[in-house]
Amino acid sequence: MATQYDFDSIVIGSGPGGEGAAMMLAKRGQRVAMFEAESRLGGGCTHWGTIPSKALRHSVSRLVEYNASPLFSRQQMPHKLTFSEILNHAESVIRKQVKLRSSFYERNDVTVIHGVASFIDSHTVQVLHPDGSVDKLTMGNVVIATGSRPYHPPGVDFSHPRIYDSDTILSLKHDPKNIIIFGAGVIGCEYASIFRGLGVKVDLINTRNRLLSFLDSEFSDAISYHLRNSGVVIRHQEEMARIEGRDDGVILETESGKRIFADCLLYANGRSGNVEKLNLEAVGLTPNYRGQLEVDENYRTEIPHIYAVGDIIGYPSLASAAYDQGRFAATALLDGRCDTKLVSDIPTGIYTIPEISSVGATEEELTAANVPYEVGRAQFKHLARAQIADSLVGSLKILFHRESKEILGIHCFGERASEIIHIGQAIMEQSGEGNTIEYFINTTFNYPTMAEAYRVAALNGLNRLPPHSGNAEV
Numbered sequence: 001m002a003t004q005y006d007f008d009s010i011v012i013g014s015g016p017g018g019e020g021a022a023m024m025l026a027k028r029g030q031r032v033a034m035f036e037a038e039s040r041l042g043g044g045c046t047h048w049g050t051i052p053s054k055a056l057r058h059s060v061s062r063l064v065e066y067n068a069s070p071l072f073s074r075q076q077m078p079h080k081l082t083f084s085e086i087l088n089h090a091e092s093v094i095r096k097q098v099k100l101r102s103s104f105y106e107r108n109d110v111t112v113i114h115g116v117a118s119f120i121d122s123h124t125v126q127v128l129h130p131d132g133s134v135d136k137l138t139m140g141n142v143v144i145a146t147g148s149r150p151y152h153p154p155g156v157d158f159s160h161p162r163i164y165d166s167d168t169i170l171s172l173k174h175d176p177k178n179i180i181i182f183g184a185g186v187i188g189c190e191y192a193s194i195f196r197g198l199g200v201k202v203d204l205i206n207t208r209n210r211l212l213s214f215l216d217s218e219f220s221d222a223i224s225y226h227l228r229n230s231g232v233v234i235r236h237q238e239e240m241a242r243i244e245g246r247d248d249g250v251i252l253e254t255e256s257g258k259r260i261f262a263d264c265l266l267y268a269n270g271r272s273g274n275v276e277k278l279n280l281e282a283v284g285l286t287p288n289y290r291g292q293l294e295v296d297e298n299y300r301t302e303i304p305h306i307y308a309v310g311d312i313i314g315y316p317s318l319a320s321a322a323y324d325q326g327r328f329a330a331t332a333l334l335d336g337r338c339d340t341k342l343v344s345d346i347p348t349g350i351y352t353i354p355e356i357s358s359v360g361a362t363e364e365e366l367t368a369a370n371v372p373y374e375v376g377r378a379q380f381k382h383l384a385r386a387q388i389a390d391s392l393v394g395s396l397k398i399l400f401h402r403e404s405k406e407i408l409g410i411h412c413f414g415e416r417a418s419e420i421i422h423i424g425q426a427i428m429e430q431s432g433e434g435n436t437i438e439y440f441i442n443t444t445f446n447y448p449t450m451a452e453a454y455r456v457a458a459l460n461g462l463n464r465l466p467p468h469s470g471n472a473e474v
Helices: 016-027 043-047 050-068 085-106 186-197 219-230 321-337 363-368 384-389 416-427 448-464
Strands: 007-012 033-038 111-114 116-121 124-128 134-144 149-150 164-167 177-180 201-205 233-235 238-245 249-254 260-263 263-266 271-273 307-310 348-350 356-360 373-379 396-401 407-414
Touching: 007 016, 007 321, 016 033, 016 043, 016 085, 016 177, 016 219, 016 321, 043 050, 043 085, 050 177, 050 186, 111 149, 111 271, 134 321, 164 448, 177 249, 177 260, 186 219, 186 348, 201 249, 201 260, 219 233, 219 356, 238 263, 249 263, 260 271, 307 321, 348 416, 348 448, 356 416, 363 373, 363 407, 373 448, 384 448, 396 416, 407 416, 416 448
Parallel strands: 007 033, 007 134, 033 111, 134 307, 164 263, 177 201, 177 263, 201 233
Antiparallel strands: 116 124, 124 134, 149 271, 238 249, 249 260, 348 356, 356 407, 373 396, 396 407
């Protein structure tokens, strides 16, 4: 006789990965419970990460655009907004997202339980509710999707009112005149753009020798130039020696002997998986030093009925990928395996001002692999739509094979880059002769649009080939 459990499956964590898993399991007829430690659904993505930071970025970008526009330049003083004021917009977006996401669970009959879940054994969890009460529940299967949090190195007092991480910065109450951002990864660069757009002086401390070194070097150089051009001070190859919080600000001492003072400091250097409260020892799982779990190609841990998705398993640590991982894990849980995988080329979106987005190989990777490639470029300043919108900064670069014309990589810099990239991604994902740069020559684009950059870049690239290559001259 089969064991009777309280739930067929439980999901721990309601971020994108957990939501994807819960929805798929429920739609396939399982009795599902969602455990969320916070008072509202959505996870870190909705409340502290993707949604609020992008809402902040949007508000600041519009402010910068307004102040730079010749339509509004008659006024003597530039318009200003405080960090608190733009946070109000972010909070309104969060509320809408929570309401929407909550409706998904209700519509699919998923039981939502607010409380901290921890394992008693591999088929039993204890739930500590906000009111202090405790329940024990049994389940057949588990999907762990607890996400990650900012890394807190020893010796840094994050309880100090002027020292923040990328979560607590959203509770910033005062308006700093200057800020130190330690860590120049995606989060650090995005917040450097946000604060500089608000007129705050920014010191961006990078532990490496260039910004966002995983990007095509041309676009890494581009964001470095634009940050510096806006007034951000970038300090490369610096390590933290000590951070001292004072009543009037923060002092960062570097290993190289620099002492940098600012009103406050944002520490944005790394993240750790949220595993501490799960009591994984009870089920025999051991996370690595970054708090991440090892899984197989079906997102199954060493325990056959326990799966893990999202930031808790590491790369690619993207909200979009986490949602798909959740769906794939649920399919494997139900069917024994899932043949659908993440797309081979996952797009990267970096919401700096201007945006950066890319998919596929970089020039450096193709050169190292001895791939014969050519480059097609389009400058946004030459596009009618960009001229109309006064969004002249930016470019689109297409890398393609010199012989087969197969698209190998696409890189975009400028306003709406993360939207524009998907046009090229869709063509790259086509198999066989469907993926060639000639598609952009032979299709018709709306005019004027930013998408027209693909046609311009394709013509530019094909014109670099010898005449006998069948290129379409313009």
